[in-house]
Amino acid sequence: MFATLDAVLADAAAHLTRAARDRKSPMHVPVVGTGDGDLRMMVLRACDPEIGLLRFHTDARSAKTATIAADGMASVLAFDPDAKIQLRLRGPARIETTGPVADAAWTAASEYARRCYLAVGAPGSPTDQPRSGLPEEVEGIRPSEEQLLPARENFAVLLIEPTSLDWLYLAHDGHRRAQFARSGAGQDWQGTWVIP
Numbered sequence: 001m002f003a004t005l006d007a008v009l010a011d012a013a014a015h016l017t018r019a020a021r022d023r024k025s026p027m028h029v030p031v032v033g034t035g036d037g038d039l040r041m042m043v044l045r046a047c048d049p050e051i052g053l054l055r056f057h058t059d060a061r062s063a064k065t066a067t068i069a070a071d072g073m074a075s076v077l078a079f080d081p082d083a084k085i086q087l088r089l090r091g092p093a094r095i096e097t098t099g100p101v102a103d104a105a106w107t108a109a110s111e112y113a114r115r116c117y118l119a120v121g122a123p124g125s126p127t128d129q130p131r132s133g134l135p136e137e138v139e140g141i142r143p144s145e146e147q148l149l150p151a152r153e154n155f156a157v158l159l160i161e162p163t164s165l166d167w168l169y170l171a172h173d174g175h176r177r178a179q180f181a182r183s184g185a186g187q188d189w190q191g192t193w194v195i196p
């Protein structure tokens with residue numbers, strides 16, 4: 001089934017591209033790691049067949065955006081329990097709040113998804129009681145385009161260009177593991193089998 005490194009790479013790409021378009025995919029919400037050691041789940045929004053660029057959406061005021069802006073790296077961890085495949089990716093990462101990618105992502109997002117970015121305080125800000133941070137007039141409703149206007153400046157895309165990929169397949173007759181690396185975006189992946 002996974003006889004060649006090319007087959008493994010194709011499998012990883014198939015998992016990630018499906019994860020981005022199918023919310024029922026087990027890899028739709030991978031764990032994203034930052035250089036400060038913190039981890040969080042994030043919805044994978046896009047991945048191309050070459051695994052050249054992963055896109056996530058986030059609040060420009062969140063803690064992770066500052067960490068990524070400072071060190072320019074991020075990692076991704078995903079697991080498909082039915083396929084028994086674990087993927088670990090790492091590479092240069094950046095936050096964009098303006099430009100064509102952020103604009104297109106904002107326009108394509110639903111009103112409910114965009115409503116999150118109306119929160120008055122930054123994610124992680126202390127509050128005196130449990131609250132969403134959303135203005136009262138938009139809580140529990142679908143906001144209008146006009147109501148959503150102030151949210152745009154809080155919206156950011158997180159873009160990761162993986163330069164390393166670790167693929168692990170769990171099997172009764174013995175696990176299999178492969179590692180791939182490339183020098184940068186647009187370069188070919190170079191793979192090798194490793195002992196799991």
Ligand SMILES: Cc1cc2nc3c(=O)[nH]c(=O)nc-3n(C[C@H](O)[C@H](O)[C@H](O)COP(=O)(O)O)c2cc1C
Nearest residue numbers: 029040041042043057058059062063064065123124
């Ligand atoms: C299922 C699930 C999906 C999530 N998706 C996102 C997401 O797409 N973007 C995001 O910024 N946070 C998402 N979160 C929230 C993050 O895990 C995290 O709590 C939040 O972004 C604050 O992280 P930070 O303090 O590291 O910036 C999600 C959480 C869960 C449980």
